Amino acid sequence: MRGDPSFPYNCRAARLVADAHSPRSTNRHDCVLAELPPLTQTPAAASRPRSSVVLLLCLVSLAAGSVGSAGPYPEGEFIEIAGAVTDAEGLPIPDLTVVLEASRKAFSVTRMKSTERDSTRVSTETDSTGQFNLQWRWVDYYNHFELQVGVAEGIGDDAELQVFERVDLSKRIRGGSPVVTNVTVTERRYLNTMRDFSDSIDTEDERRIFEEMGNPDRVQKILSGNHEEVSWWYFQSGKAYRFRDGVLEQVVHFEPIEPFGG
Numbered sequence: 001m002r003g004d005p006s007f008p009y010n011c012r013a014a015r016l017v018a019d020a021h022s023p024r025s026t027n028r029h030d031c032v033l034a035e036l037p038p039l040t041q042t043p044a045a046a047s048r049p050r051s052s053v054v055l056l057l058c059l060v061s062l063a064a065g066s067v068g069s070a071g072p073y074p075e076g077e078f079i080e081i082a083g084a085v086t087d088a089e090g091l092p093i094p095d096l097t098v099v100l101e102a103s104r105k106a107f108s109v110t111r112m113k114s115t116e117r118d119s120t121r122v123s124t125e126t127d128s129t130g131q132f133n134l135q136w137r138w139v140d141y142y143n144h145f146e147l148q149v150g151v152a153e154g155i156g157d158d159a160e161l162q163v164f165e166r167v168d169l170s171k172r173i174r175g176g177s178p179v180v181t182n183v184t185v186t187e188r189r190y191l192n193t194m195r196d197f198s199d200s201i202d203t204e205d206e207r208r209i210f211e212e213m214g215n216p217d218r219v220q221k222i223l224s225g226n227h228e229e230v231s232w233w234y235f236q237s238g239k240a241y242r243f244r245d246g247v248l249e250q251v252v253h254f255e256p257i258e259p260f261g262g
Helices: 011-018 050-066 188-200 204-213
Strands: 078-087 097-108 113-125 131-137 144-153 160-168 183-185 218-224 227-234 239-244 247-253
Touching: 097 131, 113 131, 144 183, 160 183, 204 227, 204 239, 204 247
Parallel strands: 078 183
Antiparallel strands: 078 131, 097 113, 097 144, 144 160, 218 227, 227 239, 239 247
């Protein structure tokens, strides 16, 4: 996870940071297929490709599931999703972004597994007491719903949500409106570190890089006389930004490093 000081990057990332300032440095219609017992086939049936049989079974299952499957709400009706976001101690967390992501979950014949597509989102922020309220205009086409809580990184259309918690509401949302759900963020300490870092940005260069790159994976500070030298490391992007008293002095490029398990 970006910005986490304890993120398990490999030893090469550790060496890069350590050497940075050294003298030498620079679906509801899922198709379930079961194995069928052998059938007595005519010569014509026996010659039919197996893939055609699989496709036929899937199409029959999907068609059968779509008959009489009306949605839980009238098309176009607004439903409400509300709740509160707190930490592990029950304290409210304000100013977090809350997103309801809706998508279509269906069986893919080509991939032979369930897939999601055509996602769309509505979002809001928690207030000073950690409360949130979302309005969703019901469309029968969508059958998978996920609530996401996190912090938006970047600005405008380029902003990305760094998600702390996810809640699957696909079943609960069909039980009636309003849908009330409370979310517990277990990474409050990390969230506080992110916000402290964001509050420490006070120069134009720092703000520009932060808006472009988001929270760094590692921050390294060195005091040199009356000056402060700071390096922001982005391992997966293969970049390190070096500032001197808040002014960008150097951008170091290196081979991107993936975290363990990436």
